[in-house]
Amino acid sequence: MSNTAEAIDGSALVGRAGGPARPARRPRPTQPLIGIILPAIIIALWQVAASLAWIDRVFLPAPLTVVTAFWKMLTKQNLALDFLASVKIVGQAFLYGSIAAVGLGIAAGLSRKVEQFFGPTFDTIRHIPGIAWLPLIVLWLGIGAPAKVLVIAKSVFFPVFLNTLQGIRNVEKNYIELASVLTLTRWQLVRKVVLPAAVPSIMVSLRYAAGLAWALVVVAEGLSGLEGLGFLIFRAQGLLLTDQLVVCMVIIGLVGFAIDRSMYLLQRRVLRWKQGYDG
Amino acid sequence: MATPGHLEVRNVSKTYAVAGRPPVRVLSRVSLDVQPGAFVSLVGPSGCGKSTLLRLIIGLDREHGGDILIGGQPIEGPALSRGIVFQDHRLLPWLTLEDNIALALENARWAAADKAAAVRDHIALVGLAGFEKAYPHQLSGGMAQRAAIARGIVGRPEILLLDEPLGALDALTRVRLQAELQRIWRLERITMILVTHDVDEAIYLSDQVVVLAGSPGRVATEIEIGLPRPRDRASVEFVALKQRILAAMGEDAAQRPAA
Ligand SMILES: Nc1ncnc2c1ncn2[C@@H]1O[C@H](COP(=O)(O)OP(=O)(O)O)[C@@H](O)[C@H]1O
Ligand SMILES: [Mg+2]
Numbered sequence: 001m002s003n004t005a006e007a008i009d010g011s012a013l014v015g016r017a018g019g020p021a022r023p024a025r026r027p028r029p030t031q032p033l034i035g036i037i038l039p040a041i042i043i044a045l046w047q048v049a050a051s052l053a054w055i056d057r058v059f060l061p062a063p064l065t066v067v068t069a070f071w072k073m074l075t076k077q078n079l080a081l082d083f084l085a086s087v088k089i090v091g092q093a094f095l096y097g098s099i100a101a102v103g104l105g106i107a108a109g110l111s112r113k114v115e116q117f118f119g120p121t122f123d124t125i126r127h128i129p130g131i132a133w134l135p136l137i138v139l140w141l142g143i144g145a146p147a148k149v150l151v152i153a154k155s156v157f158f159p160v161f162l163n164t165l166q167g168i169r170n171v172e173k174n175y176i177e178l179a180s181v182l183t184l185t186r187w188q189l190v191r192k193v194v195l196p197a198a199v200p201s202i203m204v205s206l207r208y209a210a211g212l213a214w215a216l217v218v219v220a221e222g223l224s225g226l227e228g229l230g231f232l233i234f235r236a237q238g239l240l241l242t243d244q245l246v247v248c249m250v251i252i253g254l255v256g257f258a259i260d261r262s263m264y265l266l267q268r269r270v271l272r273w274k275q276g277y278d279g
Numbered sequence: 280m281a282t283p284g285h286l287e288v289r290n291v292s293k294t295y296a297v298a299g300r301p302p303v304r305v306l307s308r309v310s311l312d313v314q315p316g317a318f319v320s321l322v323g324p325s326g327c328g329k330s331t332l333l334r335l336i337i338g339l340d341r342e343h344g345g346d347i348l349i350g351g352q353p354i355e356g357p358a359l360s361r362g363i364v365f366q367d368h369r370l371l372p373w374l375t376l377e378d379n380i381a382l383a384l385e386n387a388r389w390a391a392a393d394k395a396a397a398v399r400d401h402i403a404l405v406g407l408a409g410f411e412k413a414y415p416h417q418l419s420g421g422m423a424q425r426a427a428i429a430r431g432i433v434g435r436p437e438i439l440l441l442d443e444p445l446g447a448l449d450a451l452t453r454v455r456l457q458a459e460l461q462r463i464w465r466l467e468r469i470t471m472i473l474v475t476h477d478v479d480e481a482i483y484l485s486d487q488v489v490v491l492a493g494s495p496g497r498v499a500t501e502i503e504i505g506l507p508r509p510r511d512r513a514s515v516e517f518v519a520l521k522q523r524i525l526a527a528m529g530e531d532a533a534q535r536p537a538a
Contacts, residue, residue, distance in 0.1 A: 174365070174367065174369055178371075181337055182357075182386070183385075184382075188385055188386075196374075273415075
């Protein structure tokens with residue numbers, strides 16, 4: 001899980017380095033070859049290690065074996081369905097968690113009363129990791145998708161909620177003063193000044209939470225349930241099907257990468273007003 | 280008796296209470312009388328309360344001693360009849376130039392078409408036509424300050440307060456914007472009160488220069504500038520006035536122990 005998160009961050013870094021110094025207004029062309037070099041070396045090393053049998057075939061299948069396994073899982077087994085199951089859980093959890101978080105975060109950011117009302121409860125819940133909630137919630141909701149959606153939504157909720165709250169609280173005093181000079185009403189102040197000022201901080205947390213949700217679904221599916229990439233990966237371990245295990249890992253990594261890239265592009269699009277904004 | 284737009288500051292005092300420290304007196308019995316359409320500059324050492332005085336006049340801070348009257352009426356909080364340009368341009372980074380300027384008209388009771396026309400005209404007035412859709416980070420310092428001036432006057436206020444609006448600009452841009460400011464002032468007939476560190480700027484633009492002294496802030500002298508416009512900064516009269524103002528500022532500095 002933490003590996004996936006690191007992979008997400010690391011790949012984003014490579015993607016960003018070497019960009020033009022000036023903020024580009026349009027999405028810039030995809031990264032040149034330099035980002036491909038390291039993966040190519042790794043695959044080459046992997047192939048060499050497998051061919052020369054440095055590591056037992058059972059523990060490290062050759063790249064080609066993995067590709068074959070992927071094809072087999074896709075055509076003869078239900079890889080696509082498992083993949084969709086995971087994606088669906090993450091999508092729902094991210095949607096519910098982030099909508100609730102932004103909504104409540106705005107409410108709490110604008111009103112100390114609301115913040116004080118939720119504060120102690122949230123601070124306690126927040127410190128119990130989502131995965132620690134899973135066993136209890138599975139008892140309530142069963143091993144199907146809803147329990148996982150709930151637990152991951154919880155994990156999405158807190159970073160986004162806290163960042164939304166902070167974003168709203170950290171609006172520059174100067175801008176509030178300006179709004180006052182321009183005789184903006186409270187609602188105008190919120191709409192024209194406070195919310196836009198909080199958007200960068202909200203976007204950062206959404207990007208982080210999206211990656212987190214994807215990483216967590218693997219854990220949640222591994223712990224309970226009978227479908228999804230997380231289920232497949234742990235089952236493959238149990239059956240010593242390392243080729244399938246690696247297939248799942250690669251898919252998880254690539255999807256995580258894709259999620260992060262999309263969030264990054266969305267962020268750039270939303271924050272194009274920001275000077276030199278580059279993620 | 281009361282002329283509309285006539286600003287009277289009478290014996291205004293201001294004390295800041297800071298928790299855990301003795302209160303600081305920032306302004307002490309400051310009086311000003313600014314006729315409608317006049318251009319008045321305030322000069323004085325840093326920390327003598329110039330920004331504080333502007334904040335009181337704009338209505339951001341209503342706790343003070345003495346009276347601030349406009350057209351004979353005490354001010355009650357910010358109003359669209361008074362505009363301000365801050366030293367930092369304070370454009371909202373998430374709004375385009377035209378949206379930033381339009382923000383000043385949000386609560387003006389004009390027809391939408393009139394608002395749009397006013398925004399367009401004032402962007403042109405400050406020489407930024409073509410940059411309507413630009414975001415603040417795409418503007419240079421001088422352009423941003425022009426935009427802030429446009430925002431300050433787009434609602435046709437009676438009085439525009441300018442708090443060191445050109446202080447952060449390079450010398451060339453500053454001189455150019457001084458001329459622009461004068462042109463706008465003559466065209467729009469808005470009363471302008473300018474805080475500046477630049478004595479040349481004060482003399483070049485003003486009908487009257489008010490020299491403030493510090494700790495606590497008070498009026499040291501008021502100097503009328505009777506020179507015909509446009510003014511020649513190298514003329515003998517200009518230089519003589521400059522020496523008088525610098526002397527008035529220096530006397531104050533000389534009377535106090537060096538900081
Ligand atoms: N909100 C505040 N609370 C306490 N002291 C303040 C506050 N604002 C300004 N001051 C103090 O008042 C004095 C005058 O400040 P200011 O009006 O900004 O001076 P100027 O604009 O002439 O440089 C300064 O000593 C400053 O530290
Ligand atoms: Mg100041």
